[in-house]
Amino acid sequence: MFSRAVASAFRPVSRPTFLRPVRSAIQFPSGPSIPSVLHARLLSNETRTAIDKAVSSAPVVLFMKGTPETPQCGFSRATIQILGLQGVDPKKFVAFNVLEDAELRSGVKEYSEWPTIPQLYLEKEFIGGCDILMSMHQNGELAKLLETKGVLVAADE
Amino acid sequence: MADTSGITADSLKNKLTEALQAQHVEVEDLSGGCGQAFQAVIVSPQFESKTMLARHRLVNSALKAEIAAIHAWTPKCYTPEQWQALQQ
Numbered sequence: 264m265f266s267r268a269v270a271s272a273f274r275p276v277s278r279p280t281f282l283r284p285v286r287s288a289i290q291f292p293s294g295p296s297i298p299s300v301l302h303a304r305l306l307s308n309e310t311r312t313a314i315d316k317a318v319s320s321a322p323v324v325l326f327m328k329g330t331p332e333t334p335q336c337g338f339s340r341a342t343i344q345i346l347g348l349q350g351v352d353p354k355k356f357v358a359f360n361v362l363e364d365a366e367l368r369s370g371v372k373e374y375s376e377w378p379t380i381p382q383l384y385l386e387k388e389f390i391g392g393c394d395i396l397m398s399m400h401q402n403g404e405l406a407k408l409l410e411t412k413g414v415l416v417a418a419d420e
Numbered sequence: 421m422a423d424t425s426g427i428t429a430d431s432l433k434n435k436l437t438e439a440l441q442a443q444h445v446e447v448e449d450l451s452g453g454c455g456q457a458f459q460a461v462i463v464s465p466q467f468e469s470k471t472m473l474a475r476h477r478l479v480n481s482a483l484k485a486e487i488a489a490i491h492a493w494t495p496k497c498y499t500p501e502q503w504q505a506l507q508q
Contacts, residue, residue: 337492338492376477377477377480378480378484378487378488378493379487379492379493389473390473391472391473391476392476393494394476394494394495394496395472395473395476398472399472
């Protein structure tokens with residue numbers, strides 16, 4: 264129901280090719296097997312390092328369910344649409360699909376101390392999830408922030 | 421119904437009211453029965469002079485186990501003044 268509400272509130276992204284495919288160059292280590300009870304609470308150094316690398320891989324980094332072209336969750340879809348409407352430069356954006364990697368999916372929640380996906384990072388700083396982005400989008404804070412960080416497509420392009 | 425999360429709007433409301441000294445809490449179950457999706461309006465003086473990120477973090481820490489068990493959690497956090505202004 265969420266995605267439908269968003270779809271009616273905002274028109275679809277006008278540039279369907281806006282975001283490039285999820286980059287999968289970074290391999291998340293599978294690591295030794297850990298009892299499932301502990302699994303969610305332990306963020307191994309390898310995973311932390313891999314997420315550090317992921318977060319630094321572009322000025323704008325999104326951890327999401329699915330890909331920008333095919334989001335697998337209404338919240339991830341809404342977030343992609345917001346970034347598209349804001350005019351984030353695809354060259355400065357990378358998305359990571361947490362559904363492809365269980366270690367990333369649980370690890371990033373602990374890394375960010377944030378319990379849900381999607382999660383947006385801007386210059387390695389955690390900005391928030393879908394709700395926060397939605398209200399920042401609506402109150403103009405997001406436009407200001409993205410402008411300041413210089414991650415929008417130049418107006419004359 | 422065997423796959424329900426065991427979480428109800430009431431249980432979330434009670435916990436938020438207690439943990440955040442919330443003056444007003446509305447929790448709505450959007451899941452259609454499975455207990456996987458909730459949205460909430462939370463009004464608490466503890467949100468004063470906190471950014472939205474900090475407010476959400478406060479809520480998330482109060483509901484750590486619950487949020488881990490559900491799919492969709494959409495809180496809206498207001499200070500008493502903000503909430504009062506919204507009611508007018």
